[in-house]
Amino acid sequence: MQDVKRIVILGSTGSIGRQTLEVVEAHSNTLKVIGLGAGSNYQLLEQQVRRFCPSFAALADAEAARIAASHLQDETVQVLSGLQGITDLVDLPNVDLVVNALSGFAGLEPTIKAIRRGIPVAIANKEPLVVAGHLIMEESRRWNSPILPIDSEPSAIFQCLRDEKRFLRKLIITASGGPFRGWTQDQLSTVTPELALRHPNWSMGQKITVDSASLMNKGLEVIEAHWLFNVDYSQIEVVIHPQSIVHSLIEFIDGSILAHLGQPDMRVPIQYALSYPERWGSPWPRLSLVEAGQLTFHAPDLTNFPCLELALLAGKKGGSMPTVLSGADEEAVDLFLKEKIGFMDIPRLIEGALASHHRIDNPDLATLQAVDHWARCWVREHI
């Protein structure tokens, strides 16, 4: 009989959060939800509270938190409010694992807090690793709090690498190429939010779906992998693989390559992060290699998809540059979704913000917050 794992899920109303709750439902004897946190979707949070009975819930939006608290008076749950409320969930007694499924920079503070409390963090939220990988990994070592990747590519690498890091030659990160693979600059400049939100293989939150269409998502994942696996940028290659069956690969010094294959289904890497170091059976659809048929690979188009190159440059420059990249991207994607700018304005604005910023070495949390704020303002002022 396995011990029960007591988990807190931050971002429970989002794509990853909802799928995490599906994993909890499939393993309800082993996983117990004690805290749920989200942004403003009080209707869904209320349903989740009634279904999973956590002792605490939190909504970052104060008005939404007030409504949820009044609707949930018949439940024993205590509803917290604001980003502080989200961060306080990490302070609950006897938390065995925090799942960070928040989107964007907002996930940074709760991540650091969980690590400093010695709690393992299963992390989907890539932006904190992009902006503060140096702090997160240093604190993770210091407090002995493992960081378990949920994102399918780092999860694939994590599963292949095991304890053979010393033999690693390079990481090969796969990318679907998004809905606009093969498009020219002229075609890309006509892209609407509606088109960008139709990802061929994955159903995800809006920000990551737009990032996947621009290839920024892959750039963020290269930076994420650099920090998670302590690998130099020269040892990370990106390969386009339209079928999204091979989730990433690693090459060893002897020329052997290990790949991780599976259906494009986030519940698999989510479950692995929750079951680690064990593996559990699962009810999700299996991969049939015969049905998958052809698996193809080719080089990314850096000319028409400049976001990938911008991310690689920012990652290599390091310091505060990835924070500028990430903050400018969050702001530009938001403006694109509101139809205030075009699709190709996203890389243009990010490039401008990066060029206008004086790199700060080894930034602390307060500096990162200030730089993120500056990058967002810079983008808004230059549309």
Ligand code: NDP
């Ligand atoms: P969604 O947009 O679907 O969900 C985001 C979640 O975070 C929601 O619960 C939302 O709450 C909450 N949230 C957003 N902003 C705040 C805030 N300021 N304070 C508190 N809560 C907030 O995103 P995804 O689930 O798609 O992605 C989550 C993270 O995982 C991202 O960093 C993404 O890059 C990464 N990821 C996602 C994958 C996927 O398949 N979806 C795959 C790999 C990585 P509410 O809706 O209530 O406002």
Ligand code: MG
């Ligand atoms: Mg990914």
